[in-house]
Amino acid sequence: MTTDYQQARESLGIRLRELRISCSGGRLSGAQLADRLGAGWTKSKVSKLENGKQTAVADDLRAWADATGHPEAYDGLLAQLRGFESHIRSWRRQLASGHKPVQDAITSEHERTRVLTIWENNLVPGMLQTADYARHVFTRHSDLYQSPRDTEEAVRARIRRQEGLYEPGRKYRITMWEAALYSQVCPPSVLAAQLDRLASVIGLDTVELGIVPFAATLGIYPGNGFWIYDERRVVVEDWHAELWLDDSNTVGTYLRVWKTLQESALYGTDARAVINRARQVLSAS
The missing domain is CATH 1.10.260.40 (lambda repressor-like DNA-binding domains)
Incomplete structure (x- = not known):
């Protein structure tokens, strides 16, 4: 890129x-x-x-x-x-007016997408975040980029987007590294509720949630998080910018990366067990 x-x-x-x-x-x-x-x-x-x-x-x-x-x-x-x-949307420019405009822009992509394929290595994906968890994520980003604080508007926009989880005909293929379950970017009580939320979506017919455990053999290292929209566009987040990549070869590369990581993921009751283990560690700390 x-x-x-x-x-x-x-x-x-x-x-x-x-x-x-x-x-x-x-x-x-x-x-x-x-x-x-x-x-x-x-x-x-x-x-x-x-x-x-x-x-x-x-x-x-x-x-x-x-x-x-x-x-x-x-x-x-x-x-x-x-x-x-x-294709390169710097956070400095995007966040000049706060987080809500960024949320609105990505919502338009969600609305035209039927299959959303996600890899996250260090955070719970926005599509599955609780309001409290999202609030802390937005606040930390605002601190980092010294951007306007429109936290509540951004939280509402993100939560409204989650209505797609309950729309027939949509599919969310979400794969996460186990590390995301332990990232305390929020108070322990908020993370505990977030882990409960993750466990609750397992079984939804629109969601395929896979967790790659720490002990899994990996076909490739877990790099940056990315979102693939109907195999027509991939969005990658980095510290300086958000990359919107449209060419078919690049999208194909990210699909191969996702499929390689997905091969190491656990699903269903096995995924729930990994989440519960993180919940127990949090409760004991």
């Missing part, structure tokens, strides 16, 4: 250089263009944008197109930017 993103950024830089060289008033040097662009622009910034070392924003592209005498090029530049930027 980093390579694809960098290639797209370099491609945009090449187009920016073409516009500078073909300026309607004659070719401009990087320093001359920076002077024409004005405050906040330097020769170094021009160079970084042209060489794919810095990501432009929409205002940069508008200013560039106007300064080089090619205002008609703006729409094309913006389309290029959106084409690769939409």
Whole structure:
């Protein structure tokens, strides 16, 4: 993904250089263009944008197109930017208005999805979170990213999305590593209720909940969590950003990863036993 993103950024830089060289008033040097662009622009910034070392924003592209005498090029530049930027959604930008808009965006994906395939290695998936558990997760994220606190609105949006668990025709294939059962991102009493909630969904006809125990032999290491929507898109969370990946080869890779991890999972009464074991450890601590 980093390579694809960098290639797209370099491609945009090449187009920016073409516009500078073909300026309607004659070719401009990087320093001359920076002077024409004005405050906040330097020769170094021009160079970084042209060489794919810095990501432009929409205002940069508008200013560039106007300064080089090619205002008609703006729409094309913006389309290029959106084409690769939409795949890497930085948390800083997404959370600028709080968590609820992020929840609303992912809800639209859920609504058009019939089969949702999930791997989580360190948290209970949002689709199965209790309100109290989700509240603590959102609060910790807000602290980390110093984003607006719209915790209650975000919790309500996440819980409403769980109505899909009870809609006929949907399928949630959820596989978790046992470590997620012990992650105390909330007080013990909240985690205990969350574990009870997990055990309660086992047996729902829309849910296939598998737990990969610590002692299981793994076909591959348990990396980042990811969500696959109808085999058309995979969403991967990292600390700096959320990655939305659409190409079929990438989606296929994540499906293979999920299937490999899923082979080590326990289901039904065996999965419930793993959850109960975590519950007992929590009660004894």
